[in-house]
Amino acid sequence: MAVHLPHLSDVEKLSSRVIRVLGGNPGHVSSNTYIVGTGSVRILIDTGAGRRIWIENIQNVLENEKATISQAVITHWHHDHVGGIKQLLDIAPNAVIYKNLPEHGQLEINDGQIFQVEGASIKAVLCPGHTIDHTAFILEEEDVLFTGDAILGHGTAAFEDLSSYLVSLRKLRSLCRGPIYPGHGSMIQDGPSKVLEYINHRQERENQVLEILSSINFTSNTSLQNVEHRDWTSTEIVRTLYADIADGLLLSAQRVVREILRKLKIEGRVIEINETERWRLNINSMEKS
Template sequence: IVTLSDRVTRILALNPSALTLRGTNTYLVGTGRERALIDCGEGRAEYDALLLQAMRERGVERIACVVCTHWHPDHVGGLARVRRALGYDVPAYKVIRKNKGEWVASEQTRGSVRAYVPVEDDDVIRVEGATLRALRTPGHTVDHACFALEEEGAIFAGDCVLNGSTTDFEDLTAYSTSLGRLKDELASFGRRGTTLGGENRLYPSHGDVVVDGAAKVNGYIAHRVSR
C-alpha cells in the first residue's frame, strides 16, 4: 500500500509474474469516505485483506465503484471476491466488448454476477475529490480505456503504457492511435496548468508512477515507428 498523492493510493494485487512484473497495480482514488477503485486484481484473498486495510487506514467507509481498464483477468478477475469482501454489490464500470450479449456472457464466465455499467468515451465518473474521465484507448485490447484524473492532470494508463517494459497489443493501428490520444491529453493538461506540481503523471497498471508521462508516451511512439 503506497500513498502516491493526496487523492491516489496504490494497492498491489499481489500477483507477481513475468507478465505482471511485481504485480498489477490497483488504485484507491478520491479524498472522502467513499472512493473509486481502479481495477481489482485477479481474485486473491490476500488482496482483499490489503484493500480493506487501505480503506481502514484512510477512513474510507465504502467503495463507490470499481473502474475497470479492460477485461484481462489480472485487472477484473477479482471483482466477485472484492464484492464479497466488501459485503455489497459495488457497481463496476467498463467499456463493453463487441455486442452486449457477448460481453455479458463472457464476463459472467469470469465470476462476475452483475453486468458492468457501460462506459463510453469521455464519460465522467465522480467521487469526492476525484473526477475520472474515460479515454477510449483500444489496441492492447478492444475494450481498453484509460482514465484522466482531472484534478491532477494525470492519467490512469492501464496497460496502454507501463513502467519497466513495453506492452503487447491486439491491434497495432488502434494502439498507435491510442498513444497519440494520450500524448494530446497530456499536452492539454499542460496547457491548462492542471498538472500535479508540473508533473505529467501516468499511473500505470504495472510498474512505478511515470513522472514525465509525455516523455514516456513519446518514447513509446518512437519505438513503434522504429519497428
C-alpha cells in the first residue's frame, strides 16, 4: 500500500538553530541535511548524495546567514549521506569531516563526543544496526535527536544487524526527550513515542516469525509427545507474513526476515537445517524457557 508523503521544501528553517536542506536526490524521499548553529561558523549534519541543487542551496543558505561550515558530522556511510563531501569541501575547504569508522581524510567520532559552534552543542550517539558505523546526534540546547536512518520520518528503517539495531533503538529511547529530525522525511514531533513504536514493531515482527515457525504438522499420530514442526524457507515465511506483498517488495521483505532468523539462530531459538536456508523452531530452547 503506497504511503502518501508530505511535500518538503528544499530549504526550511526548523528552529533558530537548525536549517534543513534537502539532498535533491531522486526518489520519493530525499535525504535530509542539517545546518546547525547561530553564528558565523556552523556544523553540517550529513552531505546528501552530492547533487548540484543541494550544494547550490547550501551555498545560498550560508550566504544569507553570513556563515561557513567548520565541521561536518556524518551519520553513516551510505552514498545519499556522504556523497556531497567533495562538493562541501569545494566551498568550505577548511571543514573537518567526522564519521564513525572514518575513511581517508576523515576523523573518528567517539560515543558522547561533543561538537560545538556558537549557539549549538551536538553530542554524538553511536548506534550501529542500520549500518555498522551509524551515529545519531543530540542538539543539547533543544533536546532534538538527529537519527540519520535509524528512525525515519515515514515508514520503517532497514538494518544490517537486527540485534545491534534493537540495542541502539533502546539506547536512543533512553536519550530521546523531544522531537526527531530524521535522515529522510518530516520532523517527528513526539520523538519518544516514535522510538517506542519502532521497538514494538520490530518485536512484533519477531513474534510473528516465531508464531509461523511454531506451526505444527498434524497427522493421525500427532500427540503431545510427538509434535512435529515443519521446516520453512525465508520465502515461505515472507509469503505467510506478508500475504499480499508485491513482487517488487519481496527481496526487501526477505532481507528483513533473514535478519530476524539470523538473530533467533544466534539466540538458539531457531535452527537452520544444514545451512540450507530452511529453518525450524528449536524445541529445546522452548522447553528451557
